[in-house]
Amino acid sequence: MTKKTKDEILYDHNHDGIDRRGFLKCMAWAGAGTLCVMQGGVLKSFALNRPPDPGAAAAKGELSFVQISDSHMGFNKPANTDVAGTLQAAVDKINGLSTPPEFLLHTGDISHLSKPEEFDHVDQILKSTGKQTFFVPGEHDVLNDDGQQFRERYGKGSKGSGWYSFDQKGVHFVGLVNVMNLKAGGLGSLGHDQLEWLEDDVQHLKSSTPIVVFAHIPLWSVYPEWGWGTEDSAQALGYLKKFGSVTVLNGHIHQTMQKVEGNVTFHTAASTAFPQPEPGKAPSPGPMAVPAEQLRSYLGITNVNYVQGHHALAVVDSKLG
Amino acid sequence: MRVRVCIPRLAVPLLVAAILLFAGARASFVNAQQAPATMEVKIDNFSFGPAAITVPVGTTVAWTNRDDIPHTVVSDDKVFKSKVLDTDEKFSYTFTKPGTYPYFCSVHPKMTGKVIVQ
Numbered sequence: 518m519t520k521k522t523k524d525e526i527l528y529d530h531n532h533d534g535i536d537r538r539g540f541l542k543c544m545a546w547a548g549a550g551t552l553c554v555m556q557g558g559v560l561k562s563f564a565l566n567r568p569p570d571p572g573a574a575a576a577k578g579e580l581s582f583v584q585i586s587d588s589h590m591g592f593n594k595p596a597n598t599d600v601a602g603t604l605q606a607a608v609d610k611i612n613g614l615s616t617p618p619e620f621l622l623h624t625g626d627i628s629h630l631s632k633p634e635e636f637d638h639v640d641q642i643l644k645s646t647g648k649q650t651f652f653v654p655g656e657h658d659v660l661n662d663d664g665q666q667f668r669e670r671y672g673k674g675s676k677g678s679g680w681y682s683f684d685q686k687g688v689h690f691v692g693l694v695n696v697m698n699l700k701a702g703g704l705g706s707l708g709h710d711q712l713e714w715l716e717d718d719v720q721h722l723k724s725s726t727p728i729v730v731f732a733h734i735p736l737w738s739v740y741p742e743w744g745w746g747t748e749d750s751a752q753a754l755g756y757l758k759k760f761g762s763v764t765v766l767n768g769h770i771h772q773t774m775q776k777v778e779g780n781v782t783f784h785t786a787a788s789t790a791f792p793q794p795e796p797g798k799a800p801s802p803g804p805m806a807v808p809a810e811q812l813r814s815y816l817g818i819t820n821v822n823y824v825q826g827h828h829a830l831a832v833v834d835s836k837l838g
Numbered sequence: 839m840r841v842r843v844c845i846p847r848l849a850v851p852l853l854v855a856a857i858l859l860f861a862g863a864r865a866s867f868v869n870a871q872q873a874p875a876t877m878e879v880k881i882d883n884f885s886f887g888p889a890a891i892t893v894p895v896g897t898t899v900a901w902t903n904r905d906d907i908p909h910t911v912v913s914d915d916k917v918f919k920s921k922v923l924d925t926d927e928k929f930s931y932t933f934t935k936p937g938t939y940p941y942f943c944s945v946h947p948k949m950t951g952k953v954i955v956q
Contacts, residue, residue: 656945657945660921661921701940701941701947702948743884743948744948800883802884803884
């Protein structure tokens with residue numbers, strides 16, 4: 518064994534190439550725009566402008582994608598009067614990545630008022646990435662029409678209110694909808710039909726298949742007082758218990774937050790439009806106005822990297838400015 | 839035989855006054871029926887204010903969204919449902935039957951309110 522560097526894994530309890538200290542250290546770097554990649558069982562970090570050699574990565578079956586969220590096209594209040602501009606800044610950042618993503622995930626609240634021109638505008642801005650975007654709706658995308666317009670635009674091949682799954686480089690992706698049929702006083706909700714579908718969808722997958730679940734409202738209890746949670750997510754997570762690597766990507770709360778629970782890594786993305794207060798730090802979870810020159814530091818994209826053969830996906834947030 | 843009817847001196851003015859009073863009362867009763875009360879509920883900071891109100895039958899409740907985020911007003915029992923209300927947009931509903939009408943914002947379901955109609 519070569520001399521220990523500060524990045525080397527010291528205590529690999531789960532034998533999955535990552536220890537808690539290494540993971541937490543990596544997450545602490547995330548705010549500075551660091552890419553953490555599992556290579557050969559060691560968690561290595563790279564500044565976002567100097568990622569690992571893409572050639573070598575492709576040979577190992579590496580998968581890289583970007584999550585964006587909460588673009589709220591159509592919002593024009595003081596917290597951000599130019600959400601199109603900040604979405605464009607996010608796209609510029611994506612286009613500037615040395616390792617281009619294979620595709621994008623948008624975890625919802627694409628539009629602010631479910632208006633056709635709002636969806637059109639987002640589509641137009643995302644076009645310049647040249648990548649496919651997979652969407653799940655936020656509550657702002659299904660106003661007035663129970664999500665019909667959303668499904669017509671983004672729900673090809675989806676079931677029910679818009680859930681679906683797909684595979685990329687051995688990773689199984691599941692897009693869930695938890696913003697429909699919300700009950701008074703309640704939280705996000707997946708519903709019986711969707712849960713049944715999910716159970717069936719993952720039943721025959723090998724437990725070594727890495728799973729990425731993406732949905733708008735957090736699938737863990739971030740702050741129920743503000744509706745930041747999903748009532749029946751425990752059942753969904755129960756169906757995923759057998760898998761060695763589960764990554765849950767959410768939006769809705771307009772700030773980055775992560776939690777690791779056994780084999781499951783939960784992560785929420787920043788918005789590309791406006792920030793919201795931390796749980797309980799304000800009377801309500803509405804748009805949080807910050808000094809103009811600081812706005813972009815509260816917005817961001819999330820870069821996710823997977824190296825075949827290694828469990829945990831590296832999830833890294835970077836700010837827009 | 840001629841019958842003399844004795845009408846007191848003040849009778850006519852009293853009678854006129856009585857008629858006017860009755861007419862006036864009748865008019866205000868009619869007015870009350872033609873112009874029912876309107877109750878305002880403000881939506882702000884992810885809450886309905888006042889969250890619980892009690893109103894007489896026939897009242898029109900008017901919700902105005904003063905928040906910087908859109909909200910809706912949806913009855914738990916599907917009695918009424920607004921379209922999405924952006925900032926400064928309004929929704930009204932006239933309650934013609936007594937009862938308790940809990941409602942919530944279907945976009946942010948933690949926001950709840952109640953109209954009691956008596």
